[in-house]
Amino acid sequence: MNQQFLSEVLEGLAKPQKSLSAKWLYDERGSELFEAITRTEDYYLTRTEAAVMEEVYQELPEALGGRPAVAEFGSGAGIKSQRLIEALNPSAYVMIDVAEEFLRRSEDVLCERFPHVDVQGVVGDFSGSVELPASFQTAEHRMGFFPGSTIGNFESGGAQRFLERSRESFGPGSRFLIGADLVKDEAVLLDAYDDSEGVTRQFTLNLLERMKREIGAELDIADFDALSLWNPQDARMELGVAALRDTVITVDGRRFALEAGETIHTENSHKYTPSSFEKLAEKAGWKLDRLWTDEKDWFGVFLLRAG
Template sequence: MQATPVDFAFHDLEPGSDDFRADVLQGLAKPGKEIPPKYFYDAEGSKLFSAICELPEYYPTRTEIGILAAQAEEIARLAGPDSLILEYGSGSSQKIRLLIQAMRPCGYVPIEICRSYLQDAAAELTQHFPGLPIHAICADYTQLRHLPAEVKAHGRHMLFFPGSTIGNCTPLQATQLLKTAATLLGPSGALLIGVDLKKDPARLNAAYNDTQGVTAAFNLNLLRRINQELDGDFDLANFRHRAFYNADQGRVEMHLESLADQRVRVADVIFDFRRNESIHTENSYKYTTEEFRQMAETAGFKPLRVWTDAEHLFSVHYLQVGVGWRG
């Protein structure tokens, strides 16, 4: 069954190339060079990340899916009937299918920064769930302050934020993002969020340094994107992927490390690299369940439930805006 126009709407708030250019030039000019991880996700980067999620070393995706599958009925009960599901960083929309089947929501709002990836994933969902209203929003969710009027008019909102993407933010940034989400959801809203747990550093280092080199390709794709969109001349062979767990900071760090002294041009601006100097491309903070609960409460949420897997690798939290604690 084909989706009818009333079933699907597309809201294009995609950041422009000027934002990408400004953030890259500003980041490369810093004494410690860095680029925000949100720019990983062009069409190729999104495909590579989907491949990462299937890797044997990368436990978060399959572990989170297992938790969601086991707890879907309880999540649906907590959310209540006819909720509207929003999703930050919807990607391929794989995990949301479990929730849609269990919750039977009044609509679904995927929010994704890559336009082409969002369009493809949303179109596929209309075929799997005919009649389900889908309002796809192409936007940087970290900057999203208001929902389109036709989306906001729906009933109670539940935001789904999977994959421990909250870990890409510093704790201060994460708290602010959660505060923004609480405002976006309103006083009756809820948040279902995946959070990676602290664990053996060897397990973490393996997850971000897979033997097939897919994570390395994902990291290096950022330089390819700069070359393509910002007239850069990075030689990808002169950089290598480096990822490691920083125990003091409680985070995995990803870097692109220069293999030689070299000079690179981006958008007619010259940047010098020393051998072993790196571009810091991503953090992935890990938390204990109590650490994350405290952060959520600071941001205006009250924890209602937390579920983990048998190995205690990953957690899924159900939080509500401005209600009392229920253990």
């Protein structure tokens, strides 16, 4: 049994506002479903970021001025990893992800495709400290890569702490290439996080399935549905599951009653303006070098330099 998962579920369900960390969404099945989300028509983020990144790939080598070692946070299937390796020919490439089986498959693919690059997979939760291998730490040029707007999923203050830890870990003069979703029309956001194909719903409810599989939780999936709301005051999407009727979740002998409409919060997805993201980076000790956006200003790719 996954004791850490069990401990965090018991703690999260005991809170007045029940909550579970988004990291638990990404078991092997969850990771596969998220990759499927990125291919849905409603989920604009991946295709918009991909279009912006094509320009980044062309201009980044000159902007960096050297062959770096790269550490990618949340590498997933490694699709973006391949394009970045092709563009930069890095001395080393470190893939960091919490889903080990998914990570190892991606690592094998990259090792086979790029035998001249020192590719290493590191299982870790980047919301905390992650020890980077010597191939990265000893490189003359170092760059972090955090695509997909995952930085928007950190809770209050978490994004700044992550950027601060990364600056300390990477060292002076290092760079950080980060994708961030930008503020846009509410209807576009709501469609993206509740796609018409229902894949996002499967992804969210898989967390409950995982609780049943891994820690023996007793619950009826039919009593819940996925939830997505736009919070304009805090410029974020709020995601989770909601009870459709009065129900009970039993975990390790403990019963947690939920009333109809009660929610279990799983994650926020903060949206930025270019100026709000630059201010966030500066608070964490980074300076903005370059910003690339699409023609609608829906998505930004920020190149930061450690101060």
